[in-house]
Amino acid sequence: MTDGLNDQRTARVADLLCDFRTLQYYIVSGPESPPNQEDYYAEGWAALRQCSLDGQHILNCAAETRVPRVSGGPLEQAKAELQQVMLDAFARRHEGQKIYLRQAAAQRWVSWRDQILQGGRPHSGNTSQLASCDVQLRVELADITDDTVYTDLRSSDYEMGRWTLEDPPLRHVQRWLRARR
Template sequence: MADGLNEYRTSRVAEVLSDFRTLQYYIAAAPVSPADMDDYYTEGWAALRQCAIDGQHILNCAADITVPRTTGGPEEQAKAELKQVHLDAYARRHEGQKIYLRQAAAQRWVEWREQILMGGRPHSGNQSQLRACDQQLRAELATITDETIFQELLASDLNMNRWTDEDPSLRAVQRWVRARRR
């Protein structure tokens, strides 16, 4: 009954967990508060704070350790457990990538806003530019979808010649995420 792929499964889980760990470092390193507290509630800074909260949540949410018992012996049981851990790691990486991309968009917004303000404060002369900056942030955030992230991560994995034969589907990832939001 054993298919001999548990070594590949173990390596794949390690790769995905390593990716997730790297994403967590980037997420944790992003700023969450502006130098000028008058900007605290602006769109970009609010997005950065939400990303920090989401990053902490995805790190802290419990793993699903309910693995069904198999009848095929220790190798089959190990396979079932590895598949469960794989889904958990894969979904966390997916969510981490989404958070990281949202943070990057918000950090670009901060840079654009600083360029517009040039060390000054918002006033009637720069309101249209600031609105355009906010609209650009909203547009960028709207492009960060589960589907695009899933495809980009898959393309990256394939480009690195990683074993992806048993990677979870997008639906499985979305189910995992929904279960953690309860």
């Protein structure tokens, strides 16, 4: 007995993959190396390099292709396959959004640092301001959690009028992500 929702599932997967593709574009185009190599190990630049590595990883990790056989005919099998693909796309978009938000925080750090340094180098007169930038970066990165990303994406999907009836719960997304680390 089919439920008639495979078209909505297909559209949802397409939306998720489109979002993920856009996130990947932004992640890949982010900076990784500072103009001055003395800053290579500074917190924000290290965070940007990690975002690039994480973005490559989530793009390159294999999809889960094992779908259990279900009874009920080809439409029910298509439903099961679409739900599996939806979880994969949903989890990739979720992780892509987390990476993108971390990258944006690190890019703000670069901007703040540039404003403090004004083309110069760190010195005793700007040490406390630079330390404040580092603290702010750590706070922002700590605020980027699975819960907040999941909630924000769900709210955004709802506001855009997307079909979210069968979106996977956060614990399934986290399980998918753990399996690919």
